[in-house]
Amino acid sequence: MYYSVRGEVIHLENGIAVIECGGVGYKCQTTSNTQRNLSIGAQAQLFTYLNVREDAMELFGFYTKEELSAYKTLIGVSGVGPKVGLAILSALTPSQVSLAVASGDVKTITAAQGVGKKLAQRIILELKDKFNFGDSEDTAAAANTVNVTAGNVPKAIEALTVLGYSSSDVAPFISTLDESLPVEKLIGETLKLMGKR
Secondary structure, three states: OOOEEEEEEEEEEOOEEEEEEOOEEEEEEOOHHHHOOOOOOOEEEEEEEEEEOOOOEEEEEEOOHHHHHHHHHHHOOOOOOHHHHHHHHHHOOHHHHHHHHHHOOHHHHOOOOOOOHHHHHHHHHHHHHOOOOOOOHHHHHHOOOOOOOOOOHHHHHHHHHHOOOOHHHHHHHHOOOOOOOOHHHHHHHHHHHHHOO
16 A cells, blocks of 8 residues: 655654654654664655554555565564564564575574574575575576576575565676675675665
């Protein structure tokens, strides 16, 4: 229903940002990573997700499309509700989440408040099941534009695909980077390049 809200930041508190658009203040639940980019009185745009329940409608706002995409992916995991999704993305950036899932790093995911070992294992299991690296058509298509077997590129592409991007989407961007960079750096730089498109 809502793609984004743009306007003046009129209120900030822990986990909440209010953006005034056309005289209406939209209360958005946010991550601490998003809030670090906001200041009262400044103009801002938040990409939004509307969660509708029987007893409430809640608007969630994110500073980047990548963070919104990561959020939607996380809350698709059984046991990860809207609040837990926010907690994970308050503790980790989207690239850190994707790297943790791709590498099976339970400890990193449990750094988020309210996420225990079992839930972290479920997040890794369910998100890895959505993408079998090396078997998809996207990976075959990407092979034409980037050497997916070189350096840390395969792990970075796998992690980005866990976040919801196709291999063919990321290949033109990741192919411009040094394949010997650490996986997290490759992910971060690719997301930056895609954001500038």
